[in-house]
Amino acid sequence: MSFHIPCPNCGARAIEEFVYGEIVVVPDSITDPDERNLDRAFIHGNPEGPTSERWFHAMGCQRWLTLRRDTRDEQIILTAR
Amino acid sequence: MNEFIERNVRLSWHAAKRSYEVVIVGGGGHGLATAYYLATRHGITDVAVLERKYIGAGNTGRNTTVIRANYGIPEAVRFYQRSLDLYASLEEETGRGITHRQKGLLWLAHSETGIRAERARAELNTAFGAGTEYVGPDEIKKICPQLDMAGGGVWPILGASYHPGGATARHDRVVWTYAEGAMQRGVHIHQRTAVTGLIMDGDRVTGVETAAGPISAGAVVSAVGGHVTALASMAGLRLPIRTHPLQAFVTNRYGLGFDPIVSSSNLLFYASQTAKGEMLLGAEIDRQPSYSYRSGHHFLQSCGHRAMTLLPFLRNLRVLRQWTGVCDMSPDYSPVMGKTGVGGFYITTGWGTWGFKAIPVGGEQMAELIATGETPDLIAPFSLDRFARDRTMADRGSAGTH
Amino acid sequence: MPELKLFHGTRIVATPAALDTAVWPQDALALRLAPDEVFVTPAITADIVDDQHAIVAPDAGFAGAWIVPDEALEFLQRSCEWELPLERPAFAQGAVAGLPVKLWLEDDRVLFLVPAPYATDLEERMA
Missing domain, CATH: 3.30.310 (TATA-Binding Protein)
Structure with missing residues (x-):
């Protein structure tokens, strides 16, 4: 799916200009260190709804931005540097 | 199409009972095949398949129907070869046509590294029972005359692995063949019945909550595509699954016979011709996790551009339609099947871009697991706990696109 | 179409404030690639940016x-x-x-x- 990301430095651009970066979140409820490592390496919250992630504007300013996006409909809720 | 088949196969639909021996969540290929093999191989017919939309509405109806076994690790080669064999005999077994066509699959190499990879694939496939051979440019040209062997001057075709067993089948026929076979033996299929929760008794799953009320079950199987993370979380499980969109498109009809399935790891696309003559093209998943079915222009542009590099005749065709499915990707690009550690709850997921070809074997093996309580050898390597045991089944090079 | 030629210049990474207030030579073109990064061409030698941690490096990458x-x-x-x-x-x-x-x-x-x-x-x- 193609959508536009409003880059705070360059303006709105198609996602194909960006590289996706995951923000890994291990829930606090997991306390065992081995379990936390396992979760960090392989497990994913895979949320259906708003999620935070990083995108690198490879074709433009070459800076990372933080995006809040709804995975159900690709609606962009918020961007920040 | 579905209505047409429904009218012609004369199925009897029942109201949901309050209790079943086995409840399968998800009426896609894997769920229906599991029900079919439970009924035909194990005589277990007190089974319900619950589908929130209509059967085959998810990825089973959205994939590009490639059937092949030329994978890169022994466990996967054996597993998919079993599926290839089951597909080949499915029409005979059920008396239903699935327009199964054995086409052969060419996996192209454009570099020295690519040649090594395809030679290795051929050797490994042969050793583990899937017929694959390495072929040079002359043979490639014979198998698929439409290929530009110079690759537009950028991606020359230097060699390929050829997998004669590569095939395609019509996906909605597969869905209805399994559905019909299961229903005729007493399995209930409930469409438009969304599962809203799992009923737990201590740390055991004993049934499901649905919009139509609770249903108790001796065993609950998640054969859900796309929304499996949400379902598994109701049983307290966190899954190694990320859901990504995957797009595909077909062109208008192309007269000349385009016989094989053609695939390129470097250019990340694959092409085949449908029974109607349309050229069917697909590529790799979108990078960002998403549940959105929306399609985009950029995919057409980039996939089309890459495909035309090797298949110049595509330039003269038009895009007829484009669609998106959502793929449950596992970290090692292999499926996740079997017991979950939660009593009464089984899972078949992580079907990423390799789900359609595994429908028969996935159903057969899950049915055996549920019927016997023992994990069959063929799927033991793909268990959910393999990540904790540091036994990942890494095969991205064979599973990245189709 | 003209042939593309190497553009020699200076790449500076510094605080946004320091780049905002810097005064570039008359004949130089300063392209603000990001809030904290500028590409100045032709190359400059003078210490123009008011940031002691600034990275100033010659750049012939464009x-x-x-x-x-x-x-x-x-x-x-x-x-x-x-x-x-x-x-x-x-x-x-x-x-x-x-x-x-x-x-x-x-x-x-x-x-x-x-x-x-x-x-x-x-x-x-x-x-």
Whole structure:
């Protein structure tokens, strides 16, 4: 799916200009260190709804931005540097 | 199409009972095949398949129907070869046509590294029972005359692995063949019945909550595509699954016979011709996790551009339609099947871009697991706990696109 | 279409405030690639930026060419999918013909810059 990301430095651009970066979140409820490592390496919250992630504007300013996006409909809720 | 088949196969639909021996969540290929093999191989017919939309509405109806076994690790080669064999005999077994066509699959190499990879694939496939051979440019040209062997001057075709067993089948026929076979033996299929929760008794799953009320079950199987993370979380499980969109498109009809399935790891696309003559093209998943079915222009542009590099005749065709499915990707690009550690709850997921070809074997093996309580050898390597045991089944090079 | 040539310059990474207040030489073009990064061409030697931690390094990584506006806009119209700034002069960057292009738009000319390895690709796609 193609959508536009409003880059705070360059303006709105198609996602194909960006590289996706995951923000890994291990829930606090997991306390065992081995379990936390396992979760960090392989497990994913895979949320259906708003999620935070990083995108690198490879074709433009070459800076990372933080995006809040709804995975159900690709609606962009918020961007920040 | 579905209505047409429904009218012609004369199925009897029942109201949901309050209790079943086995409840399968998800009426896609894997769920229906599991029900079919439970009924035909194990005589277990007190089974319900619950589908929130209509059967085959998810990825089973959205994939590009490639059937092949030329994978890169022994466990996967054996597993998919079993599926290839089951597909080949499915029409005979059920008396239903699935327009199964054995086409052969060419996996192209454009570099020295690519040649090594395809030679290795051929050797490994042969050793583990899937017929694959390495072929040079002359043979490639014979198998698929439409290929530009110079690759537009950028991606020359230097060699390929050829997998004669590569095939395609019509996906909605597969869905209805399994559905019909299961229903005729007493399995209930409930469409438009969304599962809203799992009923737990201590740390055991004993049934499901649905919009139509609770249903108790001796065993609950998640054969859900796309929304499996949400379902598994109701049983307290966190899954190694990320859901990504995957797009595909077909062109208008192309007269000349385009016989094989053609695939390129470097250019990340694959092409085949449908029974109607349309050229069917697909590529790799979108990078960002998403549940959105929306399609985009950029995919057409980039996939089309890459495909035309090797298949110049595509330039003269038009895009007829484009669609998106959502793929449950596992970290090692292999499926996740079997017991979950939660009593009464089984899972078949992580079907990423390799789900359609595994429908028969996935159903057969899950049915055996549920019927016997023992994990069959063929799927033991793909268990959910393999990540904790540091036994990942890494095969991205064979599973990245189709 | 003109041949793309290497643009020698100076790449400076410093605090945004220091870059905001810096005064560049009259004959230099300063392209603000990001809030904390600027590419100045031709190269400068003087210590202009008021940031003791600034990174100042010579940079010959871009290739580019000046193009007359009519030609430039005609090319951009078919190869650029995002909105160009209307004011002049203006800096803009993003995908043009599938390449990471930086643009400096003046009233009577437009500068196209790409990372040097893409120079032949851009030449081909502009032709």
